[in-house]
Structure formats: C-alpha cells, structure tokens
Amino acid sequence: MTPAAMTGPDPVTATGLLRRAAAWRGGGALVLLAAVALFPLVFTNALVTTIGVDTLIFVAAAAAWNIFSGYSGYISLGHAVFFGSGAYTVGIAARDWQLTGNSVFALLPLAAVVAAVVAVPFGLVALRVRRHTFVVVTIAVFFIFQLMAFNFSFTGGTTGVSSPFLAWNPGTYNDPFYYLALAIGVGTVGLSWLIRGSRFGLQLRAIRDDEDRARGLGVRTMRVKLAAFVISAFVTGLLGGLWFYFISQVLPQSGFDPQFDLSVALIAFFGGLGTVSGPVLGALVLIPAQQYLTEQFTNDYLSQIVLGSLFLGVILLLPRGVIPTSSEKITSWRARRSGRLAAAGAAGGAAAGAAGREDPR
Amino acid sequence: MGRQIYEAVVDGILVGGVYGLMAVGLTLIFGVLDIINIAQGILVILGAYLSYALSVHLHIDLFLGLLLTVPAMFVIGVAIYWAFMRPLRGRERTSMSLLASYAVAIIIEGILYWIFSPNYVQLNAWYVISSVRVFGFYLPYIYLFGFALAVALVVVLYMILYRTRFGRSVRATMQDQTASRLIGIDVNRVAAVTFGIGVAVTAVGGMVYGATSGGFNPNSGYDLISRLLAIIILGGLGSIGGALAAAVFMITLESLVSIWSPNWAIVVFYAALVLVLTVRPSGLFGRQGVRLQ
Numbered sequence: 001m002t003p004a005a006m007t008g009p010d011p012v013t014a015t016g017l018l019r020r021a022a023a024w025r026g027g028g029a030l031v032l033l034a035a036v037a038l039f040p041l042v043f044t045n046a047l048v049t050t051i052g053v054d055t056l057i058f059v060a061a062a063a064a065w066n067i068f069s070g071y072s073g074y075i076s077l078g079h080a081v082f083f084g085s086g087a088y089t090v091g092i093a094a095r096d097w098q099l100t101g102n103s104v105f106a107l108l109p110l111a112a113v114v115a116a117v118v119a120v121p122f123g124l125v126a127l128r129v130r131r132h133t134f135v136v137v138t139i140a141v142f143f144i145f146q147l148m149a150f151n152f153s154f155t156g157g158t159t160g161v162s163s164p165f166l167a168w169n170p171g172t173y174n175d176p177f178y179y180l181a182l183a184i185g186v187g188t189v190g191l192s193w194l195i196r197g198s199r200f201g202l203q204l205r206a207i208r209d210d211e212d213r214a215r216g217l218g219v220r221t222m223r224v225k226l227a228a229f230v231i232s233a234f235v236t237g238l239l240g241g242l243w244f245y246f247i248s249q250v251l252p253q254s255g256f257d258p259q260f261d262l263s264v265a266l267i268a269f270f271g272g273l274g275t276v277s278g279p280v281l282g283a284l285v286l287i288p289a290q291q292y293l294t295e296q297f298t299n300d301y302l303s304q305i306v307l308g309s310l311f312l313g314v315i316l317l318l319p320r321g322v323i324p325t326s327s328e329k330i331t332s333w334r335a336r337r338s339g340r341l342a343a344a345g346a347a348g349g350a351a352a353g354a355a356g357r358e359d360p361r
Numbered sequence: 362m363g364r365q366i367y368e369a370v371v372d373g374i375l376v377g378g379v380y381g382l383m384a385v386g387l388t389l390i391f392g393v394l395d396i397i398n399i400a401q402g403i404l405v406i407l408g409a410y411l412s413y414a415l416s417v418h419l420h421i422d423l424f425l426g427l428l429l430t431v432p433a434m435f436v437i438g439v440a441i442y443w444a445f446m447r448p449l450r451g452r453e454r455t456s457m458s459l460l461a462s463y464a465v466a467i468i469i470e471g472i473l474y475w476i477f478s479p480n481y482v483q484l485n486a487w488y489v490i491s492s493v494r495v496f497g498f499y500l501p502y503i504y505l506f507g508f509a510l511a512v513a514l515v516v517v518l519y520m521i522l523y524r525t526r527f528g529r530s531v532r533a534t535m536q537d538q539t540a541s542r543l544i545g546i547d548v549n550r551v552a553a554v555t556f557g558i559g560v561a562v563t564a565v566g567g568m569v570y571g572a573t574s575g576g577f578n579p580n581s582g583y584d585l586i587s588r589l590l591a592i593i594i595l596g597g598l599g600s601i602g603g604a605l606a607a608a609v610f611m612i613t614l615e616s617l618v619s620i621w622s623p624n625w626a627i628v629v630f631y632a633a634l635v636l637v638l639t640v641r642p643s644g645l646f647g648r649q650g651v652r653l654q
Contacts, residue, residue, distance in 0.1 A: 075456045125635050129642045132397055132455045133598065136590045137638060140631045143587050147631075151624045258583065262463060269460065273453075301474040308467035315461045316448055 017334065025277075032280075033186065040178050049174040053246060055287040056181035057239050061260075062267040062279035063188040064235035067195055068228040069265070070274040073208030074131055077261040078122075078138030081145045082233040084255030085118050086111035086240025091161030091250050092154060100164045108241045115237020116230050123229040127222060130211075142256060149252035160251035163244055177246045184242070185280075188235050193276045195231075204228055208274070262311075263287075270314045272321030281322060286310075365620050368498055373613025375500070375508040376573065381608035382511040383566035383585075384592045385518060385601050386559035392535045392599030393555040396446055396458040400466040402586025404560055407469060408434055408567025409577055410477055413484055423486050423568055424506070430564040438560025441465060442553050466582065473579040481576035489572045507569035514565060515605065518558070522601075531555055535599065591634040595644055603646030 036056075040049050061083070069076050090107045093099070099107070126137040149155045168176075195201040203224045206214035215221050244250050267286055271278030290307060297303045318325055387401045408430055415426040445465055449457045483489075488502035495505065522528035533541040534551050542548050570585070571577055592611055596603030611630055619626035637645065 073453070073456075075459065077459075125639050129638055132459065133594055133638075133642070133644075135456065135459055136397070136594050137635065139587055140591055140594075140634050144628055144631045144635075147624075147628045151628070262467075265460060301471045304471035304474070305468050308464045308471060311464040312445060312461060312468070315457055315464065316445065319449070319451070319453075319457060 017338075029277075036182060040175050044171070046170075046174060049178055051288055051291045053174055053177045053181055054291065055283055056178065056185050057243055057246075058263065058267060058287045059280050059283040060181065060185040060188045061236055061239050062264045062271075062283050063185065063192050063276075064232045064239070065264040066268045066274065066279045067188075067192050067235075068225075068232035070268055070279070071196065071201060071204040071208065072225055072228055073274075074127070074134050074225065075265065076138045076229075076232075077135055077258075077265065078126075078142040079232070079236050079264055080256050080258065080260040081122065081138075081142050082115035082119060082236035083240035083243070083260055084145060084149065084250070084252075084257075085115045086237030087244035087250040087255045088149065088155055088161060089114040089237070090241040090244055091163060094164050095161060101167070104164055104166075104245065108238055111241030111244075112234045112238035115240065116234040118237075119230045119233035120226070122233075123226045127225045127229065139261075142258070142261065146252050146256035149256055155252070158252065160249055160255070161244075163248040166245070166248075177242065180242055181239075184235070184238060189276065189280060191231070191235075192279075195228075196276055200224065200227070205274070263290075266311050266314070269321060270318070272323035272325075275321070275323045278321050278323040364498075366617065367496075369616040369620055370613055371496055371498075372500075372504075373616040374609055375504045376616070377609035377612035378508040378511045379566055379569045379573075380588065380592060380612055381605040382514055382562050384589050384596070384604040384608050385515060386562040386566075387589050388593040388596065388599055388601060388604040389518075390556055390559035391593065392601075393531055394446070394458075394552050395455050396556075397455065397462070397590070398556075398559065399459055399462040399586055399590075400441065400469065401560075401563060401589055402584075403466040403469045403473070403579070403582035404434065404437070404563040405567040405570055405585050406577060406579060406582045407437075407473065408564040409484065409571030410473060410567075411564065412568040412571060413477075413482055416484065416486070423484055423572065424510075427565060427568060430568070431561050434564040435557040435561035438557040439553050441560070442556035446556065447549070447552075466586070470579045470582060477579065479578050479580065481578050482571075483574075483576045484568065484571040486572070501573075503569065503572045507573065510565060511569070514562065518562075518601075521558075527551075527554070588630065591631060595634050595637055597644035597646040600644070600646040603644060607645060 039052055043049065043052075061079070065076065065079050068074065089111045090104065093107050093110060094104045122141055126134055126141065129137060149160075150157060155161065166173075195204075203214065203219045206217070206219055207221055207225060211221055240255070244255075247254070263286075267282035268279045269282075270286055271280065271282030289310075290303075293303045293306055294300070297306070314321075383401065383405060387398060390396055390398050390401075411430040411433060412423055412426050415421040415429065416423055421429075441462075445461050446458055449461060451457075486503075488506060490501070492499040492501050493505065520528075522531060530541065530546045530551050533544075533546060534548055534555075538548055541551075574581070588611070592607045593604050595611065596605070596607035611633065614633060615626045615630045618629045
C-alpha cells in the first residue's frame with residue numbers, strides 16, 4: 001500500500017482505488033526507467049548491450065506502431081516502409097553529402113521527416129479502405145518499397161548503403177546508441193500517453209470502436225487517422241536512421257524487413273493492443289527472449305518455429321494481451337476483497353465494480 | 362514487338378488461370394469465414410513440396426500424385442481451422458485471423474526449411490521439359506495441362522457452390538451467418554469444410570507453380586501470398602468471379618511489363634492494385650457490404 005492511498009479519505013472508494021493505481025503505475029515506471037538507465041553501467045559486455053539497444057529500438061517502434069494501429073484499430077503490416085525509408089535517407093544523405101564522424105547524427109531528424117512525408121501519400125491511399133483491406137494494402141506498399149530499393153541505382157541495389165565509420169572506443173561503442181534509443185523510447189511512450197488521454201486519442205479510439213458512428217458524431221476520420229499514421233511514421237523513420245548507424249549498413253531486405261512488421265505487431269499484441277504500457281512490456285520480454293532463443297538454437301529454423309508458436313500461443317491464450325488481462329484479474333480480485341471489507345455497511349463493492357470497468361492502460 | 366506482346370498475353374492468361382484457382386480458394390475462405398488466410402502462400406509451397414517428395418522418392422506422376430496431395434491438403438486445412446482459427450472470437454476476429462495465420466505460415470516455413478533446406482528445387486516430368494506449338498509459338502505442355510486443370514476445378518467449385526445443397530448452405534453462410542444458423546445450417550461444419558476446400562486447391566496450384574516457376578524454396582511463399590492478396594483485393598474480397606478476372610488481368614499485365622523490364626514488372630503489379638483502390642476502394646467487383654464489414 002502506498003502512502004498516497006493511506007492518507008486518502010477512504011481507500012475503498014473508486015477514487016481511492018484509482019489514485020492508488022496511478023501511484024503504483026508512476027512508481028513502477030520510475031523504477032523501470034532507473035533500472036534501464038543504469039543497465040549499461042552494470043552490464044558492460046558488448047553482446048549484452050547490443051541486445052539492449054535492439055530491445056530499446058523495439059520499445060520505441062512498438063509504441064509508435066501502437067499510437068496508430070493500437071488506438072485506431074487499423075493493423076499496419078507496412079511500418080517497415082518507414083523504418084527502411086529512415087535508414088536509407090540517412091545512408092544516402094551521408095554518402096552523397098560526404099558527411100563523416102559524429103556530424104552524421106545531425107541527419108536523424110531528416111530520416112524522421114522523410115518517413116513522415118512518405119506516410120502522407122501512403123496513408124491517403126491506404127486509409128480509404130477499411131480494416132482488413134488496409135492490412136493487405138500496407139503489405140502491398142511494403143513490397144513496392146522493398147522492390148524499389150532493389151531496383152533503383154541510388155539505393156545501391158542489392159549491395160545497399162554503408163554508413164560512415166565512427167571512430168569510437170570499441171568498449172563503449174554501444175552506449176551512445178543505447179541512450180539515444182532510450183531517449184526516443186521514453187519520448188514515444190510519453191507521447192503515446194499524452195495522445196491516449198487527449199481529445200485526439202479519444203477520436204482515434206472512437207474510430208476503432210465504430211468508425212461510421214464516429215463520423216456521424218463529427219469526427220473528421222480521415223484527418224485523424226492520417227495524423228496518427230504520420231506521427232507513427234515519424235518516430236519509426238527516426239528509429240530507422242538510428243538503427244542504420246548502429247548496424248552500419250542497410251540492405252533492401254534488412255531495411256524493408258517483413259520480420260520487422262510482424263515483430264512490432266507481435267510485441268503490441270503480446271503486451272496489450274491500445275495500451276500505453278503494453279508495447280513496452282512486450283518489447284522488454286519478447287526481444288531478449290527472441291535473441292536468447294536464436295543463440296540457444298544454432299538451428300535457425302528451429303528458432304523460427306519457436307517464434308511462430310510463441311506468437312500463436314499469445315493470440316490464442318491471451319488474445320487481448322498481458323496488460324489488459326492481468327489488470328482485469330487484479331481489479332476483480334480487489335473488488336472481491338473490498339466487497340468483503342465493506343460487506344458490513346458501506347456500499348464499496350459497487351464503487352469498486354465501477355473502477356473495475358476502467359480501461360486498462 | 363507485336364509478337365512479344367501476343368506471347369506475353371497468352372502466357373499471362375495460362376499462368377493467370379492457375380493463380381485464379383489459388384485466389385478463389387483464398388477469397389472463398391474470406392467470404393464464408395471473414396478470415397484472411399496469410400498461410401495460403403506457404404501452403405501452396407507445401408503442396409509443391411508434397412508433389413516433389415512423391416515424384417522424387419516414390420516416382421509418382423505429378424498429376425496422379427494430386428489424388429494424394431489434394432486430400433492431404435484438405436485435411437491440413439481442416440486441422441488448421443479447428444486448432445487455430447475456430448477459437449478466435451470477437452470484434453477483432455479478422456485482424457486476429459490475419460496474425461494467427463501469419464504465425465502458422467512462419468511455423469510451416471520453418472519446418473519446410475528444416476526438412477528441404479533453402480536450396481531451390483523444381484518439379485520435373487516429360488510435360489515440363491517438352492514443348493508444344495500453340496498459337497504460333499512453343500510452350501511446355503505443363504502450361505496447357507495446368508490451365509486446363511485449373512479451369513476444370515474452378516468449374517467444379519462453381520458446380521458445388523451453385524448446384525448442391527452444401528453449396529447453398531455455403532452461400533447462405535456468406536450472406537448472413539446468424540440467419541443461416543437459425544434455419545438449421547451447421548455453420549461450424551460449413552466453415553471447416555470451406556477452409557479445407559480453400560486449402561485443398563493449393564495442392565493443385567502448388568504442383569503447377571512448382572513446375573512452371575523455374576524453381577522454388579520455402580521463401581517463395583511470401584511472393585505468392587502478396588500476389589494472391591493483391592489479386593483478391595483487386596477482385597473484391599469474397600467475389601469468386603472477381604478473383605478469377607483479377608488474376609488473369611494482373612498476371613497478364615505483369616508479363617506484358619516484363620517485356621520491357623522484368624525487374625519493374627512486379628512493382629507495376631502492386632502499383633496497379635494501389636491505383637485501382639484509390640478509384641474504387643471496394644475493388645473491381647467488390648460488394649459494398651464487404652467494404653462496410
């Protein structure tokens with residue numbers, strides 16, 4: 001029990017429960033952030049910090065994907081378009097403008113802007129159709145981009161683009177990437193939290209629940225969907241640029257990677273689609289697990305089979321994700337307990353029941 | 362040049378017919394179950410590998426082998442439906458089915474890599490090697506045989522759908538699931554059998570694909586599924602005639618563009634889809650109801 005709840009007027013009422021839950025969430029987020037920030041100081045092994053950078057990139061990517069797909073209910077399997085566009089943008093710009101050293105990092109905003117610009121025509125076409133057709137259109141656009149990267153000459157074709165050499169100390173080479181990815185991740189999750197509570201976020205969730213009725217109530221659906229799509233693309237492009245410097249090379253099949261599309265969707269589904277914390281939890285669990293599996297099974301195909309089975313298990317057993325399912329369990333347990341406490345006189349049970357219907361975050 | 366165009370059109374129609382059969386299976390599954398089966402592409406490859414195993418190890422003719430592989434794929438389809446698709450419930454069912462079948466595809470792909478390795482293989486028989494003179498140029502027999510078989514099977518599917526009692530219950534389920542259940546149709550059985558049929562056609566599609574594509578490996582499933590999805594969206598989800606027309610149109614377009622540049626042909630293929638959808642969001646033959654879910 002937290003001090004805030006102890007001093008509250010009546011811990012059993014709905015407001016009391018909500019305040020206590022908010023305190024728990026805020027405290028948990030701070031502890032997690034501190035642990036993640038200290039992580040590279042404790043684990044200095046480059047192999048471990050590489051997994052850390054990958055994980056943080058996916059935290060941000062899944063949170064960005066969730067801002068569009070989770071809130072609006074339009075599942076995108078084409079976000080690798082933005083990731084790859086970001087990576088190619090910084091790669092081509094650094095190559096053609098002959099930038100070297102740390103100055104290349106000044107190009108990262110350009111990656112985000114290019115991805116956002118790509119998202120406008122993409123969204124204008126793809127968002128005209130409804131949900132399941134949308135999924136397929138995103139896959140089609142994704143393949144167009146991958147094939148263009150293969151076929152154009154300025155993308156370097158099958159050899160791709162290599163990044164300028166960074167003359168850093170190999171011992172701490174990963175650390176700048178780690179903290180940059182962490183900063184982007186924290187920013188994206190914060191943005192996701194702000195959007196979820198805003199009027200814009202409510203409009204997105206109204207579209208998810210019933211698009212026709214939302215339009216009837218005056219939501220400019222196309223504008224709202226496109227805005228979320230562009231915001232999501234902006235962050236994904238930024239991450240693509242960062243990832244390119246980290247990997248120091250981009251190929252058509254690694255920049256525009258179908259596994260990326262699937263991974264961000266899997267992470268968000270695992271944690272809880274449309275929640276703020278779900279994608280964070282999903283990435284923190286799944287990416288290290290996946291890396292571990294790949295190292296354990298020297299057989300690459302076996303790790304692929306395990307990944308697919310894991311995905312299938314999540315969809316069948318936890319169709320709504322870990323966060324919504326567990327928060328439901330916790331609130332119903334609390335409601336039962338407070339119902340027992342209040343059985344003597346106070347009608348706390350009903351209030352706690354009302355709290356139980358709060359949307360999971 | 363005129364001759365090249367002529368060849369490309371004939372080629373496009375013959376190959377398009379086979380794609381049409383595979384796309385009909387996919388669009389039928391969507392029409393009845395509201396499920397987009399992403400695994401269709403890798404199931405085609407699985408069908409091709411089954412034919413490959415039968416012909417290499419047991420020396421069974423490719424067409425004769427279909428008598429074994431078609432029922433096998435039907436059973437696999439029903440099993441996938443019962444184990445992974447039937448438990449999906451609720452509002453997000455279509456999206457969930459997409460992801461679940463994607464996961465199934467990844468698992469099958471991994472298993473195929475494991476058993477058959479990533480090396481490209483091709484199906485072989487006398488009718489794959491020797492050619493016949495049709496419409497003034499030479500084509501391997503398999504193109505004609507495959508096209509004939511695909512057309513025959515599409516006719517059979519049409520007969521099943523429009524002339525049998527089972528077909529009537531399938532069409533009723535496509536129109537309104539709740540009403541069908543109320544008048545005593547076993548919707549679960551219809552769904553399972555439809556999924557089975559939709560997957561069974563991949564055995565035929567896989568065999569012809571394996572013999573005409575000039576080599577395949579487990580990764581070829583991605584190329585197939587993205588084409589098939591583009592075809593059924595263009596034709597209008599759930600429309601069987603639309604899927605056939607779109608298959609022939611798209612494959613012909615691709616083979617025409619590849620006269621000029623094989624690299625850009627597939628880009629034009631997807632660009633055509635995007636262009637059509639900007640004008641008609643429900644596809645060429647789509648019902649409005651499909652668009653509104």
